[in-house]
Amino acid sequence: MIEGVVAHDIACPYCGEPLEIQVDTSVIDQRYIEDCQVCCRPIVMHVVADPDTGVSVDARHEDD
Numbered sequence: 001m002i003e004g005v006v007a008h009d010i011a012c013p014y015c016g017e018p019l020e021i022q023v024d025t026s027v028i029d030q031r032y033i034e035d036c037q038v039c040c041r042p043i044v045m046h047v048v049a050d051p052d053t054g055v056s057v058d059a060r061h062e063d064d
Contacts, residue, residue, distance in 0.1 A: 008047075010059045015039040023057065025049040033062070 008023045017038040024030075028049055033042045046058040 006055060008055050008057050010043075010057055012036040012038060012041070013043060013059055013061050013064075014041045021045070021057070023047055023049065023055050025055060 003025050005022050005024050007020050010019050010021060011017065012019055014036060015038055017036065019037055021034065026049075027047075030045075030047050032045050032047075034045055035042055042062045044060045044062055044064070046060075048056045050056070
């Protein structure tokens with residue numbers, strides 16, 4: 001797995017627009033909120049950077 005900051009594609013859970021986010025793979029498990037670049041609504045990100053399986057991103061509504 002590539003270490004450092006990598007790009008990862010997601011879809012906004014509100015408007016469905018494709019977005020590219022930057023993931024810091026030096027942090028194995030992280031949760032944070034990032035606003036959609038299109039509709040400006042808050043997306044809750046759960047990011048897991050696993051050396052064996054790669055980067056996994058779960059993007060959800062703030063109320064989920």
